Amino acid sequence: MATNAFGTVVALACLVVTGTAVGETPSPAGDPANGKRVFFADGCFYCHGTTGAGGGNAGPRLAPNPLPLEGVKAKVRTASGRMPVYSPAVLQDSEIADIVAYLRSIPAGKQAKDIPLLNR
Amino acid sequence: MARRMKQTSEDRASVDRRKFLKAATLAGTGAVAQAVASADAAAAATKNAATASSPERHTVQVVSREGEQGTPRPDGTTQTSCGSDFMVDVMRGLGIEYVAAIPGNTFKGLHESVINYGMTTSPSLELLSCMHEEISVAISHGYAKIAGKPMACMMHSTVGLQHGAMAIYNAWADRVPVFAIVGAQLDAAKRGGYVDWAHSVFDGPALVRDFTKWDDTPISLRHFAESASRAYKFSMTPPYGPTVLAVDQELQEDAIKGNETPVIPHMPQVAPPRGDDGAVNETARLLVAAERPLIVADRAARTPEGLRLLVELAEELQAPVVDIYGRMNFPWRHPLNQTRRQAVLVGNADVVLGLELTDFWGVTGNKLASGARRISISAGDLYMKSNYQDFDRFTPVDIAIAADAEATLPALIEAVRKLVTSRRRSAFRARGEQLAKEHQETLEQSRAAAAAGWDLQPITTARLCAELYEQIRHEDWALCNGTIFQNNWPQQLWTANHHYQYIGDAGAYGLGYLPGASVGAALAHRKHGRLAVAIGGDGDLMFTPGALWTAAHHRIPLLYVVHNNRAYHQEVMYVQMMAAKRQRGITRAHIGNTITDPNVDFAKLAASMGVYSEGPITDPNDLGAALQRAVAIVKRGEPALVDVVSQGR
Numbered sequence: 001m002a003t004n005a006f007g008t009v010v011a012l013a014c015l016v017v018t019g020t021a022v023g024e025t026p027s028p029a030g031d032p033a034n035g036k037r038v039f040f041a042d043g044c045f046y047c048h049g050t051t052g053a054g055g056g057n058a059g060p061r062l063a064p065n066p067l068p069l070e071g072v073k074a075k076v077r078t079a080s081g082r083m084p085v086y087s088p089a090v091l092q093d094s095e096i097a098d099i100v101a102y103l104r105s106i107p108a109g110k111q112a113k114d115i116p117l118l119n120r
Numbered sequence: 121m122a123r124r125m126k127q128t129s130e131d132r133a134s135v136d137r138r139k140f141l142k143a144a145t146l147a148g149t150g151a152v153a154q155a156v157a158s159a160d161a162a163a164a165a166t167k168n169a170a171t172a173s174s175p176e177r178h179t180v181q182v183v184s185r186e187g188e189q190g191t192p193r194p195d196g197t198t199q200t201s202c203g204s205d206f207m208v209d210v211m212r213g214l215g216i217e218y219v220a221a222i223p224g225n226t227f228k229g230l231h232e233s234v235i236n237y238g239m240t241t242s243p244s245l246e247l248l249s250c251m252h253e254e255i256s257v258a259i260s261h262g263y264a265k266i267a268g269k270p271m272a273c274m275m276h277s278t279v280g281l282q283h284g285a286m287a288i289y290n291a292w293a294d295r296v297p298v299f300a301i302v303g304a305q306l307d308a309a310k311r312g313g314y315v316d317w318a319h320s321v322f323d324g325p326a327l328v329r330d331f332t333k334w335d336d337t338p339i340s341l342r343h344f345a346e347s348a349s350r351a352y353k354f355s356m357t358p359p360y361g362p363t364v365l366a367v368d369q370e371l372q373e374d375a376i377k378g379n380e381t382p383v384i385p386h387m388p389q390v391a392p393p394r395g396d397d398g399a400v401n402e403t404a405r406l407l408v409a410a411e412r413p414l415i416v417a418d419r420a421a422r423t424p425e426g427l428r429l430l431v432e433l434a435e436e437l438q439a440p441v442v443d444i445y446g447r448m449n450f451p452w453r454h455p456l457n458q459t460r461r462q463a464v465l466v467g468n469a470d471v472v473l474g475l476e477l478t479d480f481w482g483v484t485g486n487k488l489a490s491g492a493r494r495i496s497i498s499a500g501d502l503y504m505k506s507n508y509q510d511f512d513r514f515t516p517v518d519i520a521i522a523a524d525a526e527a528t529l530p531a532l533i534e535a536v537r538k539l540v541t542s543r544r545r546s547a548f549r550a551r552g553e554q555l556a557k558e559h560q561e562t563l564e565q566s567r568a569a570a571a572a573g574w575d576l577q578p579i580t581t582a583r584l585c586a587e588l589y590e591q592i593r594h595e596d597w598a599l600c601n602g603t604i605f606q607n608n609w610p611q612q613l614w615t616a617n618h619h620y621q622y623i624g625d626a627g628a629y630g631l632g633y634l635p636g637a638s639v640g641a642a643l644a645h646r647k648h649g650r651l652a653v654a655i656g657g658d659g660d661l662m663f664t665p666g667a668l669w670t671a672a673h674h675r676i677p678l679l680y681v682v683h684n685n686r687a688y689h690q691e692v693m694y695v696q697m698m699a700a701k702r703q704r705g706i707t708r709a710h711i712g713n714t715i716t717d718p719n720v721d722f723a724k725l726a727a728s729m730g731v732y733s734e735g736p737i738t739d740p741n742d743l744g745a746a747l748q749r750a751v752a753i754v755k756r757g758e759p760a761l762v763d764v765v766s767q768g769r
Contacts (some may be wrong), residue, residue: 041707042696042706042707043692043693043696043706043707043709043710045768046687046689046692046693046710046768047689047692047693047768047769049572049573049576049580049767049768049769050573050576050578050767051573051576053572053573053576053580053767054569054572054573055607055767055768055769056569056581056582056606056607056608056609056769057604057607057608057769058607058689058690058693058768058769059769061569061572082693082694082697083693084693084696084697084700084701084706085697085700085701086700086706087700087703089703090699090700090703090705090706091706109571109572109573109574109575110571110574110575111568111571112564112567112568112570112571114571115571115574115586117586117587117589117590118567118570118571118586118613119567120589120590120593120613120615
């Protein structure tokens with residue numbers, strides 16, 4: 001292909017990687033129902049998948065086990081690459097907390113070892 | 121799979137009417153067909169077959185249609201020869217087997233010659249009926265990447281070429297040969313009403329001159345023959361590219377004058393340019409001495425031999441290969457395939473060898489360690505134009521070898537072999553063992569990532585690709601699409617070893633490419649009995665759905681899986697970015713980007729054109745069975761479509 005721009009920007013656009021940072025304080029609880037609403041209304045799902053499972057080159061996996069709230073907030077406020085920077089005027093802190101709550105509510109799915117099609 | 125041609129009752133009647141047409145077989149390079157249509161066909165055929173051995177003389181005799189049609193032409197004129205029959209002979213003398221076109225009056229002479237002469241004499245030059253010039257060109261584009269030679273496509277030099285221009289640009293950027301013929305009415309005195317004038321242009325190919333290798337407007341049949349051969353030679357000399365011939369209506373339609381006996385030049389045997397020996401030897405020296413060499417390939421393997429040679433070079437050095445996926449450069453499950461580790465490998469490399477990289481900057485940019493060396497082998501340095509900027513950002517390299525990478529690899533491999541000592545070979549072996557472990561770890565990571573959202577609705581692209589592979593993995597399959605919008609899941613999850621199993625993408629990201637290109641590729645696969653499959657976006661398909669009709673009409677077996685995410689997903693984030701920057705909220709970014717309200721029913725769309733179809737498939741548990749049924753149809757020699765409602769990426 002002519003360019004590998006996607007690969008380039010994706011490296012910069014890593015909004016969230018899953019996991020819990022050592023020493024993080026517990027995040028305040030958000031409203032998962034409203035988080036899901038915002039996740040869809042604001043179009044997060046276009047790149048990250050409807051349950052945050054990730055969109056490959058377009059957007060990294062967000063769930064299950066999302067980053068703590070402060071980590072997510074930092075990514076949202078200072079994103080680079082194709083991931084837009086969302087200011088509080090566009091996405092409030094409380095909405096980010098709700099999104100994180102929604103992502104936390106998403107259960108872990110099947111493992112690759114349990115899926116025959118992925119073990120060919 | 122046996123080739124199957126649709127033959128309607130009309131076709132059969134036409135063939136029957138003209139079965140007296142006889143032609144000597146074109147016997148390879150520079151041979152000449154001699155066609156005779158005569159009321160006394162048998163005798164004439166015998167006579168002319170006997171004279172057909174003359175290698176460079178062409179005579180054509182076409183008798184009046186009165187006998188066939190039963191109705192004299194209004195003006196009472198008849199012809200005993202025509203220029204466009206000669207043009208057909210020139211094209212098949214060049215090895216061209218197909219002409220893709222929708223009809224147009226500026227090339228009606230050629231149209232008639234193709235269907236009544238090219239398709240009824242051997243070797244066949246067959247007309248592919250198309251629905252749009254963009255599709256005609258895209259079919260040619262996809263076909264050439266598998267057939268290894270161009271297909272012709274015909275269109276008006278005005279409105280037709282305007283329609284086809286984007287597809288020609290795709291072929292240009294993808295370095296693919298396309299043999300385009302545009303009909304032209306050069307003599308103003310011969311033009312009729314306003315349509316003729318609206319369809320006339322003084323210099324039609326100028327429209328695409330910035331992104332074609334060469335064009336010409338021949339004014340005699342000899343001129344046509346020479347220019348056609350020149351166009352073929354240029355298009356098939358790396359870097360490959362499209363060419364255009366503007367062919368005058370009168371030249372097509374008029375009888376061959378007097379004793380004119382046009383010459384058909386020999387089809388050239390094109391030798392690709394090889395790299396300078398000194399530069400190749402220096403490249404070998406750097407690669408052998410490197411501790412962390414990296415080979416990056418984009419459109420490197422033009423042919424199966426290119427893939428084989430790249431494997432040979434990589435194994436000789438036990439060097440990692442990163443595939444940019446412009447072509448099927450390297451087996452997907454080869455332990456030295458380290459494509460998913462590109463970022464790490466580029467950052468650590470001390471020598472990077474780029475093979476036919478269009479975007480060397482995109483690969484290396486500012487990511488290289490201090491002192492790392494860049495070496496480029498690319499035919500792109502040999503032929504470039506300035507207006508369209510598909511040459512990408514300038515990248516300073518240490519050695520720039522202006523040559524075809526595939527043609528240069530044998531010399532490079534030989535030079536490497538001469539330099540490898542037993543000590544270096546031991547180090548290479550250790551490097552290879554480490555890379556093999558990392559390849560396996562990457563595979564496990566890909567599988568883990570593919571499991572995410574496995575049962576989701578809409579269906580994940582990983583699930584879509586895994587389900588598809590399950591249905592084709594025991595077949596001789598060939599994937600006809602680029603995979604960037606499916607997260608390169610096929611390369612991550614499937615096993616592919618053959619050059620024909622993947623052909624890269626559009627070249628210039630011009631939407632509307634895949635429907636036509638996949639049909640063209642599937643056509644080239646048909647005579648090999650391969651199972652051609654394509655995964656394409658809904659937005660792309662909405663540009664050129666008429667390609668499905670061409671597949672149905674010509675019985676071209678192709679499984680077209682629609683990655684139906686109901687949006688032009690890539691652009692959503694760009695609009696979000698604009699809206700966020702302007703502090704106006706991001707909830708409306710979907711407007712103009714989504715393809716909903718109403719949802720497009722692609723199964724019905726396909727069915728309306730005679731294509732077997734399934735969908736919309738929304739439940740992932742239904743997908744495997746739907747694909748299985750569709751594969752069965754394709755194996756019967758028919759196209760099929762499965763519409764899969766999918767996640768964005």
